[in-house]
Amino acid sequence: MNADQLKQQAALAALAHVEEDSILGIGTGSTVDLFIDAMAAQKLRIRGAVSSSERSTTRLRRHGIDVLDLNTAGELDLYIDGADESDRHRRLIKGGGGALTREKIVAAASRRFICIADESKLVNVLGKFPLPVEVIPMARSYVARQLVALGGQPVYREGFVTDNGNQILDVHGLSIVDPVQMESDLNQLAGVVTVGLFARRPADLVILGSPSGVKTF
């Protein structure tokens, strides 16, 4: 099975958690695209979705799914999103697609967070995937120097602007043994908008597609 088939497996398994007339939070990425398409194909009736990116908004609307404003939607029933890495405690690295800030907001505003991915995303220690950090543009070099002092090697994601008009530093070389502490530490740096570590609010359930079937934890 290829990676897309494994992502599809996870996306389909997540559909079983969607309740009729609920309001969903929708993440961003290729796995979430598959989830949106599967939800539309199965004609699941939901009240609407709060989207974490322009990319997902376009896809939801194309399927005729109502995209709601988080300010009026209230608390969301369920958030579905992919990840770049997950450890066994369901702590994640996210932001490979650059949507980490809105993803973190929508995850925080949701009662339940289900992460869908293929099994290659499961790691023992987070940090092999470069950690995305969204920064205010004028603070980019300052934040980069602080990240070097903390032992990372930040790389500017050139030519990429987030949906919020900010920039991304991808931090290589981190072995994130205490993700909760690192998330707090990096959040404190002036100019950092969002760190792509989802450790203080981990997923409630991770669904992984694998050649031997779906794995959940």
Ligand SMILES: O=C(CO)[C@H](O)[C@H](O)COP(=O)(O)O
């Ligand atoms: O965090 C993300 C986007 O900001 C995605 O969830 C992450 O990059 C995984 O993407 P994919 O489903 O394409 O593997």
